[in-house]
Amino acid sequence: MEEKNIMTYETVSLDDENSQLVIIDQTRLPYETKMLYLKTQKEIWTAIYLLQVRGAPAIGVAAAIGIYLAAKEIKADNYDDFYKAFKEAKDYLASARPTAVNLFWALDRMEKVVLDNADKSVEEIVKLLHDEAVAIKEEDIWVCKSIGEYGLSLVEPGIGILTHCNAGQLATAKYGTALAPIHLGQERGYNFKVFADETRPLLQGARLTAYELHSAGVDVTLICDNMASIVMKNGWVQAVFVGCDRVAANGDAANKIGTSGVAILAKHYGIPFYVCAPTSTIDMECATGDDIHIEQRPAEEVTEMWYKERMAPKGVKVYNPAFDVTDHDLITAIITEYGIAKPPYSESLKEIFAKKEAA
Ligand code: MRU
Numbered sequence: 185m186e187e188k189n190i191m192t193y194e195t196v197s198l199d200d201e202n203s204q205l206v207i208i209d210q211t212r213l214p215y216e217t218k219m220l221y222l223k224t225q226k227e228i229w230t231a232i233y234l235l236q237v238r239g240a241p242a243i244g245v246a247a248a249i250g251i252y253l254a255a256k257e258i259k260a261d262n263y264d265d266f267y268k269a270f271k272e273a274k275d276y277l278a279s280a281r282p283t284a285v286n287l288f289w290a291l292d293r294m295e296k297v298v299l300d301n302a303d304k305s306v307e308e309i310v311k312l313l314h315d316e317a318v319a320i321k322e323e324d325i326w327v328c329k330s331i332g333e334y335g336l337s338l339v340e341p342g343i344g345i346l347t348h349c350n351a352g353q354l355a356t357a358k359y360g361t362a363l364a365p366i367h368l369g370q371e372r373g374y375n376f377k378v379f380a381d382e383t384r385p386l387l388q389g390a391r392l393t394a395y396e397l398h399s400a401g402v403d404v405t406l407i408c409d410n411m412a413s414i415v416m417k418n419g420w421v422q423a424v425f426v427g428c429d430r431v432a433a434n435g436d437a438a439n440k441i442g443t444s445g446v447a448i449l450a451k452h453y454g455i456p457f458y459v460c461a462p463t464s465t466i467d468m469e470c471a472t473g474d475d476i477h478i479e480q481r482p483a484e485e486v487t488e489m490w491y492k493e494r495m496a497p498k499g500v501k502v503y504n505p506a507f508d509v510t511d512h513d514l515i516t517a518i519i520t521e522y523g524i525a526k527p528p529y530s531e532s533l534k535e536i537f538a539k540k541e542a543a
Contacts, residue, residue, distance in 0.1 A: 190399045207237040214395040232280035239355020240429045244286030248317040282477040284429040285467045324357035327462045330521035332364025341374040343422035348381045349440035350392035351427025361460035362425040378404045385485045416453040424457045431466045435512030435529025436473030447514035456516040473509030
């Protein structure tokens with residue numbers, strides 16, 4: 185097993201020739217650091233579906249670069265033909281995963297470039313799409329940094345922090361969302377003690393969060409998901425930070441399966457539970473968590489993913505939702521790049537968007 189300093193790698197990028205999407209294959213981590221160079225729409229769709237690139241913001245950046253690469257290949261000499269082919273490519277990429285709204289947010293933002301520039305040549309539109317994809321990635325870096333600063337303002341040095349799944353650099357263009365306060369705190373000598381839930385079934389906590397934080401020199405302890413209660417009861421956790429895939433207008437937040445259980449535990453033990461959400465992850469069109477489409481994943485992820493031998497009886501019924509929704513009343517605050525939203529979220533999230541408009 186070759187472990188590297190994963191913090192020195194870019195999670196998702198466009199190559200120098202503007203011809204390939206470059207990602208770290210996250211299904212191979214931490215065993216192997218393998219870069220994938222993807223050109224075709226099928227390759228990019230498959231990478232998103234298989235979680236080779238994963239985490240809501242990173243999926244958004246990959247989709248933006250992906251649709252730019254698709255647009256470059258469209259053979260059309262007039263706007264209508266170009267837009268028709270663009271729309272087909274967009275719908276195809278949008279079908280890769282249903283829950284993380286960043287996928288649709290990024291593709292819609294790219295489509296707006298096409299719609300707003302109908303008077304320009306195809307060549308000019310493709311150039312603008314390149315610039316927009318690059319901007320989406322660059323913005324994600326400052327968005328995450330800003331979330332990190334706001335998150336850090338809520339906690340004291342030296343505390344214990346629990347996190348679930350991976351909402352770190354590997355899930356974004358840089359820093360992460362839930363892990364951004366931890367990375368910034370590490371740079372500033374905060375000496376946090378982090379507990380990373382392993383996050384069954386795909387072990388993003390063990391394979392990615394523990395790896396990422398360990399690489400960054402953070403004091404991280406890996407725990408199985410069913411150990412969160414005991415570490416809280418022991419008094420080792422003073423705050424929970426998690427990322428999210430979609431926040432509804434009332435503050436309900438979909439994140440990796442198991443997150444809502446952690447929130448319930450945190451409430452029981454009186455520990456603040458913070459959801460870190462770029463505004464690109466907040467879907468004001470979704471009234472409540474009931475409107476969020478929860479992805480169902482293949483049974484094999486539960487029955488035979490990690491051992492060479494089967495881990496469960498052949499043919500057993502499996503329920504494998506990839507995400508769950510944490511009720512807004514379990515969430516202490518939602519940390520965005522434009523500030524910290526507190527209950528009632530139906531008001532405070534609107535204020536966050538008003539700040540964004542004014543910026
Ligand atoms: O299925 P995944 O690995 O894409 O799920 C990722 C998560 O649930 C993350 O917590 C979420 O996308 C936030 S990433 C900043």
